[in-house]
Every structure is written in structure tokens, then in C-alpha cells.
Amino acid sequence: MKILVCISNVPDTTSKITFTDNNTAFNSNGIQYIINPYDELALSKAVELADGGKANVTVIHVGDVASEPTIRKALAVGADQAVRIDAPPRDAWFVANQIATYAKTENFDLILTGRESIDYNGAQVQAYIAELLQIPSVSIAKRIEINGNEATIDREIEGGKEVLTVNLPVVIGTAEGVAEVKIPNMRGIMGARSKPLTVLPAVDVPALSTISNYETPTPRGAVTLIDKDNINKLVELLHTEAKVI
Numbered sequence: 001m002k003i004l005v006c007i008s009n010v011p012d013t014t015s016k017i018t019f020t021d022n023n024t025a026f027n028s029n030g031i032q033y034i035i036n037p038y039d040e041l042a043l044s045k046a047v048e049l050a051d052g053g054k055a056n057v058t059v060i061h062v063g064d065v066a067s068e069p070t071i072r073k074a075l076a077v078g079a080d081q082a083v084r085i086d087a088p089p090r091d092a093w094f095v096a097n098q099i100a101t102y103a104k105t106e107n108f109d110l111i112l113t114g115r116e117s118i119d120y121n122g123a124q125v126q127a128y129i130a131e132l133l134q135i136p137s138v139s140i141a142k143r144i145e146i147n148g149n150e151a152t153i154d155r156e157i158e159g160g161k162e163v164l165t166v167n168l169p170v171v172i173g174t175a176e177g178v179a180e181v182k183i184p185n186m187r188g189i190m191g192a193r194s195k196p197l198t199v200l201p202a203v204d205v206p207a208l209s210t211i212s213n214y215e216t217p218t219p220r221g222a223v224t225l226i227d228k229d230n231i232n233k234l235v236e237l238l239h240t241e242a243k244v245i
């Protein structure tokens with residue numbers, strides 16, 4: 001079985017997010033990047049399925065050379081080889097077209113993405129890839145089991161779960177529970193240095209959207225502590241400051 005895992009390079013969740021150029025560009029100064037956590041789940045599931053040589057795992061990333069440490073980390077977790085499409089990820093349509101164009105050359109049985117990226121949170125790339133390849137797409141997968149040419153998938157739905165089967169090839173967006181996250185060990189980290197990382201040029205596809213500006217949430221006001229016995233003060237503040245009663 002051939003598995004393709006799509007990896008997005010996102011700011012560490014503890015990063016302080018700021019913008020430059022009059023709030024039109026993300027300020028990447030001093031930002032530490034990590035594998036998108038949902039993609040870590042996808043990768044861990046792929047490595048689990050490949051255990052003992054049962055599958056071959058390729059990771060793909062659309063981004064510039066600065067993302068290579070993230071790609072090497074994915075190789076250290078257990079992917080067999082990596083592909084980097086050498087272009088800034090201009091929008092979800094652009095990214096999906098790059099991945100689909102590569103996937104068409106390799107006939108993957110399974111394409112895994114995260115349910116969404118934790119930076120732009122578009123949740124679009126997965127469905128676009130499936131549409132471009134004309135294969136099924138299943139989102140928010142919490143369990144994946146492969147039997148021959150068929151995948152059985154548990155999906156998260158409001159208040160419960162849905163179980164469905166689908167023929168391979170398929171694109172699946174992974175969510176919490178799909179796998180235990182695999183942490184690279186020293187052997188994996190050393191081995192990752194010599195695994196193949198192929199850099200390919202981007203295909204010429206127009207981006208469909210342009211971000212015009214970013215806004216950060218209004219900073220929260222200071223907290224007012226009220227003595228537990230001073231109910232009158234609490235009522236007064238709810239009325240005059242919070243204006244909720």
C-alpha cells in the first residue's frame with residue numbers, strides 16, 4: 001500500500017502571533033514551527049499502518065526551504081521519503097493543486113491530511129485534493145481500519161459517531177483518536193538525515209483568494225475581584241460595567 005501524508009508547517013501553539021506591513025502579513029520573526037498537530041496524527045497512523053513493511057509512506061509539504069526541519073521531523077517519525085513543492089502556500093486551492101498534481105504521478109492508495117491546519121484553519125485542502133483526483137473524501141476521521149481495498153472509518157458527528165466504509169483510493173482528514181502520536185527516537189532522528197527529500201517546482205495555478213488584512217482579538221480587560229460576601233457590589237458591577245443586568 002502506498003500512503004501520502006500531507007504535512008503543514010504551523011507556528012508552535014505557544015507562539016505570540018503578531019503581524020507586519022500594516023497588518024497585511026504574518027510576522028514570522030522568532031516563530032518556532034512544528035508539524036500541524038492533526039498532521040502528526042495522520043503521520044502516526046500512516047506509520048502504524050506501515051509497521052513491518054506493510055506500506056510505504058511519503059510525506060509532502062508545499063512551502064519554502066525554511067520548512068525543511070519540519071519535513072525532517074516527519075521523516076524521523078517514520079515516513080520513508082519526503083517531497084517538498086518549492087513554493088509559498090498561497091492559498092488552499094494552490095496547495096491542493098500542488099499535492100494532487102504530484103499524487104497523480106504516484107497512484108497512492110491512501111492520502112491522509114489533518115482535519116484542518118491550526119494556523120489558517122481553512123479545512124479546505126483535503127476536499128480540494130479529492131475533487132481534483134476524482135476520488136472520495138472523508139473528513140474528521142477518529143478511527144481508520146484498512147482491509148484489502150476497503151477502509152472502515154469512524155467519523156465524529158454531533159453527539160455521536162458515524163461508521164462508514166469506502167473503497168481505496170481515498171483522501172481522509174484525521175482527528176483526535178485516530179492514532180497515538182509517535183515521538184521520534186534517536187535512531188529515527190539519525191536515519192531521517194539520509195532519507196530522500198525531493199524538491200519539485202510548483203505547477204502554475206492561480207490562488208483563488210488573497211488575505212487583505214489580519215486582526216487580533218481585543219485584549220481582555222483587567223479582572224475585578226469581589227469579596228464573596230459583597231453581593232451588592234457584584235450586582236452593581238454587573239449592572240454598571242458588564243451591563244448584563
Ligand SMILES: Cc1cc2nc3c(=O)[nH]c(=O)nc-3n(C[C@H](O)[C@H](O)[C@H](O)COP(=O)(O)OP(=O)(O)OC[C@H]3O[C@@H](n4cnc5c(N)ncnc54)[C@H](O)[C@@H]3O)c2cc1C
Pocket residue numbers: 005006007008009036038039060061062063088089090091092093095112113114115116117118119120121122123124125126209210211
Ligand atoms: C506567506 C503566506 C501567505 C498566505 N497568503 C494567503 C492568502 O492570501 N489567501 C489565503 O487564502 N491563504 C493564504 N495563506 C494561507 C495558506 O495558503 C494556507 O497554508 C493554505 O490555505 C492551507 O491552509 P488551510 O488552513 O486552508 O489548510 P486546511 O485545509 O485547514 O489544512 C488541512 C490539511 O491540509 C494539509 N495541508 C495544509 N497546508 C499544507 C501545505 N502547505 N503542504 C502540505 N499539506 C498541507 C494538511 O494535512 C492539513 O492538516 C498564506 C500562507 C502563507 C504562509
